[in-house]
Amino acid sequence: MKVIVPIKRVVDFNVKVRVKADGSGVDLANVKMAMNPFDEIAVEEAVRQKEAGVVTEVVAVSCGVAACQETLRTAMALGADRGILVDTDVELQPLAVAKLLKAVVAKEAPQLVILGKQAIDDDANQTGQMLAALLGWPQATFASKVVVDTAAGQVTVTREVDGGLETLELKLPAVVTTDLRLNEPRYATLPNIMKAKKKPLETLTPETLGVDATPRLATVKVVEPPKRAAGIRVADVAQLVDKLRNEAKVIA
Amino acid sequence: MSTYTAPLQDMRFVLTELAAIDRVAKLPGYEEATDDLVEAILDEAGKFAGGVLAPLNFSGDQEGARWVDRAVTMPKGFKEAYRQFVDNGWAGLSLNPEHGGQGLPKVVAAAVQEMWKASNMAFSLCPMLTMGAVEALELVGSEAQKATYLANMISGEWTGTMNLTEPQAGSDLAAVRTRAVPHGDGTYRVFGQKIFITYGDHDMAENTIHLVLARTPDAPEGVKGISLFVVPKFLVNADGSPGERNDAWCVSIEHKLGIHASPTAVMAFGDNGGAIGTLVGKENEGLKYMFIMMNAARYAVGLEGLAIAERAYQKAVAYARDRVQGRAIEGSTGSVAIIRHPDVRRMLMQMRAQVEAMRAVAYAVAAATDMAMRHPDPAERARQQAFVDLMIPVVKGWLTETGNEVASLGVQVHGGMGFIEETGAAQFFRDARITTIYEGTTGIQANDLIGRKIAREGGATLKAVLAMMRQTESELAAQAGLASIRSALGQGIAALEAAGGFIVADYAKDVRSVAAGAVPFLKLMGIVSGGWMMARAALAAQAKIAAGDADAFYPAKIATAQFYAAHVLNTATGLAQEVVQGGASALALDEAMF
Numbered sequence: 001m002k003v004i005v006p007i008k009r010v011v012d013f014n015v016k017v018r019v020k021a022d023g024s025g026v027d028l029a030n031v032k033m034a035m036n037p038f039d040e041i042a043v044e045e046a047v048r049q050k051e052a053g054v055v056t057e058v059v060a061v062s063c064g065v066a067a068c069q070e071t072l073r074t075a076m077a078l079g080a081d082r083g084i085l086v087d088t089d090v091e092l093q094p095l096a097v098a099k100l101l102k103a104v105v106a107k108e109a110p111q112l113v114i115l116g117k118q119a120i121d122d123d124a125n126q127t128g129q130m131l132a133a134l135l136g137w138p139q140a141t142f143a144s145k146v147v148v149d150t151a152a153g154q155v156t157v158t159r160e161v162d163g164g165l166e167t168l169e170l171k172l173p174a175v176v177t178t179d180l181r182l183n184e185p186r187y188a189t190l191p192n193i194m195k196a197k198k199k200p201l202e203t204l205t206p207e208t209l210g211v212d213a214t215p216r217l218a219t220v221k222v223v224e225p226p227k228r229a230a231g232i233r234v235a236d237v238a239q240l241v242d243k244l245r246n247e248a249k250v251i252a
Numbered sequence: 253m254s255t256y257t258a259p260l261q262d263m264r265f266v267l268t269e270l271a272a273i274d275r276v277a278k279l280p281g282y283e284e285a286t287d288d289l290v291e292a293i294l295d296e297a298g299k300f301a302g303g304v305l306a307p308l309n310f311s312g313d314q315e316g317a318r319w320v321d322r323a324v325t326m327p328k329g330f331k332e333a334y335r336q337f338v339d340n341g342w343a344g345l346s347l348n349p350e351h352g353g354q355g356l357p358k359v360v361a362a363a364v365q366e367m368w369k370a371s372n373m374a375f376s377l378c379p380m381l382t383m384g385a386v387e388a389l390e391l392v393g394s395e396a397q398k399a400t401y402l403a404n405m406i407s408g409e410w411t412g413t414m415n416l417t418e419p420q421a422g423s424d425l426a427a428v429r430t431r432a433v434p435h436g437d438g439t440y441r442v443f444g445q446k447i448f449i450t451y452g453d454h455d456m457a458e459n460t461i462h463l464v465l466a467r468t469p470d471a472p473e474g475v476k477g478i479s480l481f482v483v484p485k486f487l488v489n490a491d492g493s494p495g496e497r498n499d500a501w502c503v504s505i506e507h508k509l510g511i512h513a514s515p516t517a518v519m520a521f522g523d524n525g526g527a528i529g530t531l532v533g534k535e536n537e538g539l540k541y542m543f544i545m546m547n548a549a550r551y552a553v554g555l556e557g558l559a560i561a562e563r564a565y566q567k568a569v570a571y572a573r574d575r576v577q578g579r580a581i582e583g584s585t586g587s588v589a590i591i592r593h594p595d596v597r598r599m600l601m602q603m604r605a606q607v608e609a610m611r612a613v614a615y616a617v618a619a620a621t622d623m624a625m626r627h628p629d630p631a632e633r634a635r636q637q638a639f640v641d642l643m644i645p646v647v648k649g650w651l652t653e654t655g656n657e658v659a660s661l662g663v664q665v666h667g668g669m670g671f672i673e674e675t676g677a678a679q680f681f682r683d684a685r686i687t688t689i690y691e692g693t694t695g696i697q698a699n700d701l702i703g704r705k706i707a708r709e710g711g712a713t714l715k716a717v718l719a720m721m722r723q724t725e726s727e728l729a730a731q732a733g734l735a736s737i738r739s740a741l742g743q744g745i746a747a748l749e750a751a752g753g754f755i756v757a758d759y760a761k762d763v764r765s766v767a768a769g770a771v772p773f774l775k776l777m778g779i780v781s782g783g784w785m786m787a788r789a790a791l792a793a794q795a796k797i798a799a800g801d802a803d804a805f806y807p808a809k810i811a812t813a814q815f816y817a818a819h820v821l822n823t824a825t826g827l828a829q830e831v832v833q834g835g836a837s838a839l840a841l842d843e844a845m846f
Contacts, residue, residue: 014257029802029803030801030802030803030804030805032260032261070288070291070292073288073292074292074295077292077296187296187299187300187303187304187336187340188296188340189339189340189341190293190296190340190341190342190344190345190354191341191354192341193289193292193293193296194284194289194354196292197284197286197288197289197292
């Protein structure tokens, strides 16, 4: 069984993100980039399924600029068998990524697509759902446990929902998005980092896939969250209650 | 507890701009070390250091290694971390691919080792000692010894030790008394006691392979009668698995000022009939083999000075940002973080500038080591080797002395909290303290530098290095913005030249006076070498800026080089005077007056 793991190159989670001076977006110049942590969990899950003998091939796919190759190499160092870069300088929005992935899925015919539930840069939480809809496949989002039964052609997914856990059975092929507690990604081993360099990495483009990746949404303005204002000292309980009721409007 | 973030950007900058890793990657056998691979390795090593090793540094220090009933138990978490270190293939990074190593260049290994040492110095000593033992066996071991030990040691499944010191034989190994008696079957029985044996016993691996200096029964007195033996903790079965327990036991461990998680063993060989060992190389050549490995070992300890300084700097910066105390000296409405205070800022710059200078010197020497081993042209190999030989005592001596200074400043930045163990800054200060002592004290490094490395060859290599420094000085002339660096570098070069000239001229005439200035000379050489590298760094940063690179890293690099010139490099003149004029007063008092 083949699994596709879409991964996104994002600003490293350790980096303090800055907004560009002109408010047109986040400053990415000379910023350390890394694989989206939720996608790392997806790679880890696919590799564990392969190590367990359930999956035969893990293909990492990334859409974006040429530098995404580094992120694909990281995925291959963690255990993905090969990588596909959909190379484009266009600003990619979730729907465009979902369409590109749909085209890659058509080409690769996997039984399962596992991807992060969202990326830590825009936190959109849309790509997995859109991809499932475009493919007409069943989806299970926010997975905290994934059990694949290839013989029965189904996957059982436990997902984290408000107030507890929900368990779903999906017919394969399916789309699964990963939550934080699904697994703890490994550290890549040195021999695997070196081997990753020699694993196949194919480059496609939106044009060769026949997908129009043009953005549908325009970014109007990006601003820093407002700085927290200094607190004030209240004179007595009556004033506190008054402020809670009339200024903060948190009590009636 | 403090975190560790590998300084990847500075590491990469030094590797590409100052250590010419692109040239190293062209050497035969190093073709794999391309930019993207090196970047991936540094990235992942940084994650491992920060995520696995650094969290055990403080707890390891508090708990310490424990000795019970002739065996050592490591602090909590160390065994698991070591397992992960081995499983992830880090042990064999720069070791021979024939036996399972990855065969990467020393300059890449240097950056990765800096991370292990910075994140957890006590942990890092185990793989470091193993690497030393591996290199000895590769160099002079028999085919049988290589087949028995190398693969397991390179993978890290088994660890290695170096058993040199005895109570009466410290810096002077001529006094070694441990005996090795031929048993008539090709093996020897080893008897004697060794002290200060780093990782002499522990519970992280299934076997420990001791390399032991000992005398055979008819060996000549002194250094010419010392042989090297391999003595495993568990004898190795024919199928390669560890078998019967050998008569080599850890009879206690030391209580130390620092590196508490690193067990420093007293080893007893042969108390119950003789420890079984085999001769490595030829009889009576043991010390020679040790000296061949000395460069690598001394280099590695030098890196510890850099690494601990980096860690101390990171911790000091974090505290200085966080700690709010006092108003700004120019006036402020409220209290400010102490990083706003000019003197705290000066201390942080003093730490940062020296860390960056040390890193540049260290990686440049590592790259030269790669060149000296692999360059196709024998003349170039010889030139690089001469540079390495000259610089090894500087890397060992200057980096560790400076590491101590930086770790001490780190405590100072923390104020009273720095003196409190729970803060964690004190650990770096304590851990750093051993680095100027083991693998040859600073005094021994300095004597090696002025005697074997300078006076013996009439200062030839030093002159070649001075010429390279002058070249950098002249390149600075074209950059008006770097004038202060050029001026300080020029004065530093002149000071080094004068002091070096004095050593060459006076070494034979008045060796005692010259030797009294050996350590000041070593510091002078380190400081000027660091200034040379920082000047090159400033030039490289200037070129990036001129090419339109807007990364804030580059102006910061230039500012740091300017600080180094104004605060560190300018001490060169005084040190040169100390070397040239200070000998007489150092030796003036009669012994009885002390």
